Amino acid sequence: MESFIIEGGHPLCGTITPQGAKNEALEVICATLLTAEPVRIANIPDILDVNNLIKLLTDIGVKVTRHTRNDYTFQADTLNLDYLQSDEFIQKCSSLRGSVLMIGPLLGRFGKATIAKPGGDKIGRRRLDTHFLGFKHLGATFVHDDQRNVYYIEGKPLKGCYMLLDEASITGTANVIMASVLAKGTTTIYNAACEPYIQQLCHMLNAMGANISGIASNLITIVGVDSLHGASHRILPDMIEVGSFIGMAAMIGEGILIKDVSLKNLGIIPDTFRRLGIRIREENDDLFVPKQSHYAIDSFIDGTIMTLADAPWPGLTPDLLSVLIVVATQARGTVLIHQKMFESRLFFVDKLIDMGAQIILCDPHRAVVVGHDRKIRLRAGRMTSPDIRAGIALLIAALSASGTSRIANIAQIDRGYEDIEKRLNELGAHITRVDD
Numbered sequence: 001m002e003s004f005i006i007e008g009g010h011p012l013c014g015t016i017t018p019q020g021a022k023n024e025a026l027e028v029i030c031a032t033l034l035t036a037e038p039v040r041i042a043n044i045p046d047i048l049d050v051n052n053l054i055k056l057l058t059d060i061g062v063k064v065t066r067h068t069r070n071d072y073t074f075q076a077d078t079l080n081l082d083y084l085q086s087d088e089f090i091q092k093c094s095s096l097r098g099s100v101l102m103i104g105p106l107l108g109r110f111g112k113a114t115i116a117k118p119g120g121d122k123i124g125r126r127r128l129d130t131h132f133l134g135f136k137h138l139g140a141t142f143v144h145d146d147q148r149n150v151y152y153i154e155g156k157p158l159k160g161c162y163m164l165l166d167e168a169s170i171t172g173t174a175n176v177i178m179a180s181v182l183a184k185g186t187t188t189i190y191n192a193a194c195e196p197y198i199q200q201l202c203h204m205l206n207a208m209g210a211n212i213s214g215i216a217s218n219l220i221t222i223v224g225v226d227s228l229h230g231a232s233h234r235i236l237p238d239m240i241e242v243g244s245f246i247g248m249a250a251m252i253g254e255g256i257l258i259k260d261v262s263l264k265n266l267g268i269i270p271d272t273f274r275r276l277g278i279r280i281r282e283e284n285d286d287l288f289v290p291k292q293s294h295y296a297i298d299s300f301i302d303g304t305i306m307t308l309a310d311a312p313w314p315g316l317t318p319d320l321l322s323v324l325i326v327v328a329t330q331a332r333g334t335v336l337i338h339q340k341m342f343e344s345r346l347f348f349v350d351k352l353i354d355m356g357a358q359i360i361l362c363d364p365h366r367a368v369v370v371g372h373d374r375k376i377r378l379r380a381g382r383m384t385s386p387d388i389r390a391g392i393a394l395l396i397a398a399l400s401a402s403g404t405s406r407i408a409n410i411a412q413i414d415r416g417y418e419d420i421e422k423r424l425n426e427l428g429a430h431i432t433r434v435d436d
Contacts, residue, residue: 003408004421007430008380008401011291013254014427018242018261019045019418020070020235024197026098027174028204028233029053032062032074033105034178035208037230040073044235048415053098059083081110090116090150100171103131103153104178107140111156116149130165130172137163138176138183160185160224168193168218168312174201181210183224192220195313196265200236207231237262240319241417242287243269244392247323248424249289250278251330251400256427258287267314275306276324276331294373297333309338318342322393325349329357329378330400331371339365348390351383352397380405388416395420399429408436 020043029050032039044050046069054072058064061079066072083089084106093099093116106113115128132142140155160183165172173193178201180187192198194216202215208231211223242261249256250273263270263285270280270287277295281288297306310318318341328335329352339345343364353359355378358370380403385391391413398405407413410433413420421431 005432006398011254012427015257017259018237021238030101035228036077038075042234104175108179108182115151130169134176158183160187162188165191180222187222189220204233243320254291307336322389328369332373377402384408385412
C-alpha cells in the first residue's frame with residue numbers, strides 16, 4: 001500500500017484542467033461490447049478503476065489500441081464468452097464496481113451474462129435490484145449458483161416493453177439502455193436517470209446506430225435495431241473533479257483557474273459552492289476562484305440554517321458532499337449536510353473532528369458543520385481513505401491544515417483521480433507519495 005505525506009499550509013495558485021469523467025468512461029467503454037466494429041473514445045482518464053475495466057475487457061478478448069495516454073480504440077469482434085463463466089473472471093468482477101456495466105451490453109448482444117457481487121467504495125449498501133428488474137422486464141431469466149454466489153442471466157431474444165424503474169439508478173439506467181438497444185421492439189424507461197453521463201452514453205449509442213429519444217429527460221424511448229456499428233466519442237470533463245478543485249481553491253487557493261469544465265453540464269454544482277460563500281467567476285467554459293480571506297454560509301430566506309442535500313440529477317450529486325463538508329469547516333456560519341443515498345458515507349468526518357473541525361454527526365445521514373471562519377486552522381493528522389470521495393476531501397483538509405499529515409490507502413484516491421499529487425504540486429502543494 002501507498003500513502004500521501006502532505007505538508008499543509010502551502011497556498012495553491014495557477015491553472016488546472018479536469019480529467020475525463022470517471023463515471024462516463026466506465027459506461028461508454030462497456031458500451032463498445034455492443035458492436036464488432038471499432039469504437040474510438042477520447043479523454044479517457046488514466047485512473048485505477050478505468051484501467052482495471054480495460055484490462056478486464058482485454059481478458060475477454062476485446063482488442064484495445066492505445067493511441068495516446070487518454071485515447072483508445074476498442075473492438076469486440078472475437079470475444080471468449082466461455083471466460084465469463086470462469087472463477088478468474090468472477091473474482092475480478094467482485095473487486096471492480098464498474099464491471100456491473102458489462103452486464104447490459106453482454107446480455108443485449110449475446111443473450112447471456114454472469115453477475116458477481118461487484119466491489120467498490122465502502123459506503124454502504126449499493127443494491128442491484130434496479131438492474132435485475134429492468135432485465136426481467138425485457139424477458140431475461142436468472143439462475144443463482146449458491147456455491148459460487150453468482151447469477152447467470154439469459155435473455156435471447158430480449159423484447160422491448162414499458163418499464164417504471166423503482167429508483168433513478170445511474171448504473172441501472174445505463175445497463176437497461178445498453179440491453180435495450182438491440183432488443184426487439186420499443187422499450188420505454190420511465191424514472192430513468194438523466195445526468196450528463198447518461199446523456200453522453202445515449203449520444204454515443206445513437207452515433208453507433210441506436211435509436212434513442214428522450215435524452216436528458218427521465219422518460220427514455222429506445223427503438224431496437226438489428227446491429228450497431230463503430231463510432232468516435234469524447235468523454236466530458238469530470239464534474240466531481242471540478243467540484244473538488246473549487247473546494248481546494250476556496251480553502252487554500254490564491255487564485256485558481258479551472259479550465260474547460262463544460263459549464264452547461266455542471267448543473268447546480270457552482271451555485272452550491274456559492275451557497276457556502278465561495279466566489280466563482282465564469283469565463284467562457286472556465287471557472288476562476290479568487291483568493292478569499294473569509295466566506296460566509298448563506299441562510300434560507302426565512303433565516304433558518306442552510307441545508308445541503310444530495311438528490312438525483314439535476315439535484316446535487318452525493319459524490320461532492322464530502323468536499324462540501326471540508327470546505328464548510330473554514331466558513332463563517334453553520335450548515336446541515338444531509339446525505340440521503342448512502343448510509344455510511346459520512347463516517348469519515350471523525351477524521352475531520354480529530355483535526356479540530358466542529359462537526360456534529362447526528363446519524364449516518366446527517367452532519368452539522370459549524371465553521372471556524374479561519375480563526376482556527378485544522379490540525380495535521382494520520383488518516384486512512386475509506387473511499388474515493390472521502391479520500392479527496394481528506395486531502396483537501398490536509399492541504400489546509402497546520403503541520404504534516406499522512407493519508408493511507410491512497411489506492412482509493414487513485415481509483416478516481418489521475419496524477420492528483422503531480423497536478424496539485426504544480427499549483428504549489430507539497431504532496432509526496434510513499435510506500436507503507
